[in-house]
Amino acid sequence: MITLILDLAHYARSKTQQPFYIIPQNGEQILAFDNGELLNAISGWAAEDLFYDATHRWSSEDSAWIAEHRFPPLDRVLDHQKPILSVDYVDDGSGYTGANRQRIDDYRKRAQYREYIPYVARSDRELDELNIIPGVQP
Template identity: 30%
Template structure:
């Protein structure tokens, strides 16, 4: 018996292309990872319905994914992360002279996320940067974009602007992004993250153009269960989007590698199942720089 096991191990080491035949992939609703991305690892061990990743392995233009790599994600809805409310100083479009001589549309640095700077997203120059970014993403073969910082309309409302104006400017921008992308790929998905309350200012255009919504920290804020009043308030808007036939992707940061709380993870999974959401129990550090080992609990759902 021992000789047989040793022989099999030698065979596998000698022929690594056979290893996938001995691995049972884990079906999971969602994986959300923005750095240290290893597509081979993801497809070897997991079969996610949705996969949210950066357009690049590490955010740089040098290491952007090639079309053949994205094309290999068969059966997976691959979405590229795209921040439209902040400029990121590690992106290809960033110019070093912006530190001392910023364009009119570039605002202050986000204290919580160094290297990220608020932008006046309604500015034509910024919009053109995003459209150029979209060209890259579309050419890579992504099925859509996962749009972050939609809730920037609230930031500007808190900094001297009328919230009805900032909300409608954001809706305008989302519609423009959808129109631009779908002229090149009619099936291109537009999934914003958070900012669900914007539908209070929507006349139907926003709800009609988006393909779904991504939500963070809905049931848990890190390791603490949110109050029912908070959850219900957000669900009022989220369920309106879901009931229009669009998927809801939920990422709660509840996995602590040093102190795994299975009860909380299973509660999150069960709540997502209850509402028909696609859930991802992410690492509590919120960096999205790994694949959460909490995915193993989907075996027990």
Template identity: 30%
Template sequence: MEKYIIIIFLIAIISSPIFFTLFIEKVEVPVIYQLTHINLNNITIYYKPKFLVIDYSKDGSKENEFSFSEIQGLNEKGIITLAYLSIGEAEDYRYYWQNKWYDDPPGWLDGENPNWPGNYKVKYWDNEWKEIIFNYLDKIISQGFKGVYLDLVDTYVYWAERGYDKEITASEMIKFVIEIAKYARKKEPAFLIVPQNAENILEYDYNNEYLNTISGIGVESLFYKGENKRSKKYIFNRLKYILTIKNSDKFVLVTDYIYDPGNPNEEKIFDFINLCNKYGFYGYPANKNRKLNDISKALKYFKNEVKK
């Protein structure tokens, strides 16, 4: 009888998901960036990212917000968790959206982004919009995220192209990012502030307050636009700002959308990885569809010795 009990016990152990994960070799990767269809177990079972950029919710909705224990579990694994937060556009699938805005938008809400349905440009200097963002930030802080990943900082260019003084739109965005940092750091002094793109806003950062405030920067499509290599001139023009940030003791996260699941180009993937290593950047070779709705299978290439 005891023999059968032991056999049943062993079968139960072997069948357990926990037992299965003991034999999976986690791939150490610089960064994972995913905004929808997020399954934290799929991330932590197969990967060990240094940085993880995700939405505050599994699908963007209030109903599926991540709990404090879920985010804290990631932090305890040594993962630096950053919550995505768009500060230059309002999104109609967020908790703060009011349906009446479709027909009667507030004065700070502009037209829909034709490239991203459901996203609307905002006058980010408006106090009503700032209060929405500070409320959103409270949620993120309460969840235990280590910082925020601020998207659409480059909205200052959008408004400059529509008749506003670029000097003013840039200074208002710099002011807003600094306000976000001060608000968050009153509650969490070590809170990370990571803008995405808009590195050339440094041209308007006359007293280096923006540079001294941010913790790092995330950039997209730096070395490749899709599967096509960027020109040396393009890369150089962006690097002069990005390296200024890095050399100020900040980190740089790079997402290039180069992975084609149906026809992966290993040479380009390894070239991207090598370029990130060359400059000391943390790279993510994302899927070419730019949707960030899954984990790029290109992460497997980090298991191999990078080709020279």
């Protein structure tokens, strides 16, 4: 998989003199197999479901697994001055109010605390719309 991503990066970047960004998503544990080439080649990393399983907080067991297996490699990327794009599907579509607002704010707070860039997506996971929440995300 590392070779695949490096191939994509090399091919795309050989076609332009402009910066060409490569952002893998999820599977960040692959960095355990990296000799540094992948970390150097990527421009950032995206990660889904770091804090919530749709509209529910992960169980304590799952949270512990994420803390042990997902945060460390993502923080390695961050340490290399490359952004982490976090997306959690926490918005149930009921509007920025009540429990939905609390959940959205909580997710964003947790992501930003880790210096990740949050995106609040709809909980149906369709990704078929730009989820604009005035005052929260453009």
